[in-house]
Amino acid sequence: MTRTVRTTSLALAIAGALTLSACGGGGFKDDSGSSAPASASGPVDLKMLIASSGDAETNAVKAAADAWAKKSGNTVTVTVASDMNQQLAQGFASGKPADVFYLDASRFADYAKNGSLFAYADQFKDNSDFYESLRQTFTYDGKQYCVPKDFSTLALEINTDSWARAGLTDADVPTTWEQLEAVSKKLTTKDQVGLGIGVGIDRLGAFVVQNGGWWLSEDGTKPTASTPAVTEALQYVQRNVKAGNFKMSNQLDSGWGGEAFGTKKAAMTIEGNWIKGAVKNDYPDLKYKTVELPAGPKGKGTLQFTQCWGIASDSTAQAQAVDLVKSLTTVEQQMAFADAFGVMPSRQSAADQYKTKFPEDAPFIAGGEYGHGPINAPGMEQVVADLNSKLENFGGADLSSVLKGFDTNAGAVLGK
């Protein structure tokens, strides 16, 4: 029996020693909240983590990074993440994150709050050239942390064959909610619905913006979903869903609006500029055109989706990282990215060039002027996910109780 005790205590001692050595062994680093950029001397090796949409994007980013590396005498290692959120989180936890990385707007606030990000936007002399709303998206606690990489907006896609078959002409393109309702009714047939909308607030939110509302107050401190501006916008969509001239993508056995549109289950849909690539690859015979979203009672409105070039506060070569980001966000480089994989430049000075080169994308880039960024308060992910799950069965949802629930949940998170 004494032997058992000795065995156990020895095992515990070994385990304890391992715990101590694992924690003291430099695997982790304590917080260092310096604001001056850390600058390593001599040539550095920057690590870059990106979430790529495919070979075109990977190669374009690699080429741009290599060009900077050659010019500046440093090296850049570009890694394509298979699960961006997980790999970013692992990097931050280890204390040795990638120096430069793609950072999605919806994740931004959480990382800004816990001090993972290096705020470098003030080192950009021409920072004001980036769209105001995009800069706002990457602002936490009054400080803009990073510069937007590019952006996308929502617009209205119309199947031109169905349009002509319903006897509609260019003059009928809807510019108000009433007109949208009218044309969607005309376009609805036995096997095609007028407007197919993707599930969740990333599409429905556009109607909310057009009605002058938003889920949170503009400073992101108070929930405002249970207000007439938000409720009425959703009621407008719900009324049409119940009438059958709008349908949500899950009613059409589709994963997203573009699938319902491509398989001709919907004559119109509301999607972003990524639909171009999807149609080209999956539905090459589809004939369609893109127009701006119709204006609501409070004017034009759409949603913007964006990512920024994040730089880690734990990076040891922040000065070089900022220099790299500067070279990646010039007008020429943004246009090169637009050419390679179809993203829209986040600089206003590139808008004219972009419109000349891609005239069919004018409705998307117009959204840069009046679009609204995503919810970017920290800790909101779970609350937004809950709202989305309750709006899944949109036609049957009890809107006022769902929105009240959102306000309660968001209030609990924001009040912390």
Add this chain to the structure above:
Amino acid sequence: MTTTQTSVGSGTGRAPRGGVPGAGRRRGAPQRQSGAGWLFVTPVLVVLGLFLVVPIVMALWVSFTDWSGRGSPFSTGVGFVGTDNYRALLAGPGLSQQDFMISLRNTFYYVIGVVPLQTVGALLLAVIVNQRFLKGRTFFRTAFYFPSVVSSVAISLVFLFLFTGTGAVNRFLGIFGIDGPTWFSDPRGLIHLVGQGLGLWSIDQPPAGLNDTVVAGLPVWQWISGPSVALSAIMLQVVWTTTGTFMLMFIAALQDLPTEVEEAALVDGANRWQRFRNVTVPHLRPTILLVVTLGVIGTWQVFDQMYVMTQGGPAKTTLTPAYLSYQAAFGQQQWGQGAAIAFILFVLIFVLTSLQRFVLRDKDEAARKRAERRQRRQQRAAGSGAAA
């Protein structure tokens, strides 16, 4: 206590384990041996400690902190929050409690659906392919075992296609005039559907009594939903995949069954069912315990299918504790809560497994052990009485 045991030991003729006068000379040898033993197990201890004990201790610590996932969880900036994370999950009120309770409900229905089906299915398949006169036995064994060796991610993707609204499954149902559901986007619970079919209630207007009574952050109406259509599709897939693995264990046990016993039963005039019920199944009891235990542990931890196919949707009906833990940590940067979920899940599985071991224990064996203990106690009482 030790001395009493030794005296009992010597009484039954076993050699005393030490403390015999005059044996001091030879004491050094066993100690050197034990040193060598420690040397040999050190690699295992280091590996286990580094990859098992240390992470578990760290995770336990994290579950009591508000660590945000940046830098070391042991650094000074990390706050100790006591049982806050556990309280948010178990006592609420709030989204964390609601989501955790939903995940427990989903997994509960998932476990009571999957474990019996896969155990019975595996046993049946094993008995069938173990028949000595079955032609092509090897082929069937391979075929039934095949799903187990294919990656669960690959199988999940195939099932996604099979179960789309216009997929093969619904086409097949269409032959019989059944209009199949849009499986993976259908959040309606099976018990809800059955109740609606029987005219007990309507899903769109749930009975107010059930919908307004809230137990642990979730209305009773939600608790009794049953697995959603989407979760049922995942359950079918998991049963199909794991049955083969457990079939293998049953086959191994069946091959241990002595032919003589079965022949003896045959001579006694037992029919096929009686032989199965009274000879085969009792013989398989340890294997059944193993299969059910592994099944319960595996099903409570289900993660792959949700990660690949549904991400917890539709309407959170495929949310499981393991996936919720992943989401809380990597998605919401609430690492403390993620770790807390993992530990609650551990306790839950531990309790359930112990309970089930108790229920499925060999009752004859337990009775024999009890009798032995009683006998020993009596002997001891008699011994001490004699010494006095």
